[in-house]
Amino acid sequence: MTTRPLTVLIYLFDEIEVLDFAGPFEVLSLAMKEEQPFFRVKTISETGKSVRARNGLTVVPDYGFDTWDDKADIVIIPGGHGARETEIHKKNVLEWIQTVYQETTILASVCTGSFLLAEAGLLTGKEATTHWASLERFKQTYPTVQVKQQVKFVDQGDIITSAGISAGINMSFHLVKKLVGLEQAKSVAKRMEYDIEM
Numbered sequence: 001m002t003t004r005p006l007t008v009l010i011y012l013f014d015e016i017e018v019l020d021f022a023g024p025f026e027v028l029s030l031a032m033k034e035e036q037p038f039f040r041v042k043t044i045s046e047t048g049k050s051v052r053a054r055n056g057l058t059v060v061p062d063y064g065f066d067t068w069d070d071k072a073d074i075v076i077i078p079g080g081h082g083a084r085e086t087e088i089h090k091k092n093v094l095e096w097i098q099t100v101y102q103e104t105t106i107l108a109s110v111c112t113g114s115f116l117l118a119e120a121g122l123l124t125g126k127e128a129t130t131h132w133a134s135l136e137r138f139k140q141t142y143p144t145v146q147v148k149q150q151v152k153f154v155d156q157g158d159i160i161t162s163a164g165i166s167a168g169i170n171m172s173f174h175l176v177k178k179l180v181g182l183e184q185a186k187s188v189a190k191r192m193e194y195d196i197e198m
Contacts, residue, residue, distance in 0.1 A: 005040040006179065009072035009100070011113075012045045012061045013093075015082030016053045019165050020110040024076050027172035030188045031180060038180045044068055046093060054080055065096055074175065075100045078168070079111030079131065087116055094120045101159075108160040108175070110168030118142040122159060129154045131164030170196060 008028050010021050021043070028039040045051050048064020077083075077097065087093050097120045101107045109117050114130040115138065117123050127146040130138045139147050148154050153162035153171040155178075162171035173196055177185040182198060189196050 005037050006073040006105075007070060008039050008041045008074045008076065009063075009068070010041065010043045010076045011078065012043050012051045012053075012059055013082045013087050014051050014053075015080055015086065016051065016059075016078050017080030017111055017165055018053050018055070018057055020078030020080055020113065020168050021053075021059075021076070023166065023169040024078075024108075024110065024172040026192065027169055027176065027188055030191055031176045031184055033184065038176070038184065039074075042072075046090070046096075054082075065092070072100065072104050074106045074108065075104050076168075077107070077109045077113035077116050079109065079113040079115070079164075084112040084115045084134065084137075088119050098122070106158060106160060106175070108162070108171060110162050110171065111164045114138065114161045115141075117159065117161065118145055123161070126156050126159060127154045128156070128159075128161040129163050130161065133164070169194065173198065 025041055029041050031038040043061040044063040045061040046065055048067055050058050050060045052058055097116055101122055111131045112134050114128050123145045127148050129148045129151055152167045153160055162168050173185050177198055185198055
């Protein structure tokens, strides 16, 4: 069990899937004991300016790449149309992902955020998953990745990938259980009225 809040940094970008980032944000933000949080959850975008998520939701991140001067224990890379069609082509973003991987304890992805991890060369030889609708593309594009199907998430120790959208919530409960304990994960699930096997 941790003695200080672990810093979680969630990457935001245009055309991000809303539940991909909001689900983990909610689960991890609610993990606390006697009003003392186990996680300090922050958001970051490439520029620090607001992003327009899927279906028009505008979100203002806490930081940009150039204003973040802390160290994150966990970095989460969500998915969505923007991940697999735009962010994947940004050298600056891929280099940032490579850098934070070296500096964090756990790098996690939700949905097609796994494409960014793979494109950054971080999933070579590892087991991983993604949204069911993108599994074939994932296999064909990254043949060195051992793609897992019909699972909510795949934990490789320092890298965790989860399947589509709501699977990021399952992965987040797994993080709570892994890092601060089963009872805390159950407590958050009860508060959220979320049914999950642990």
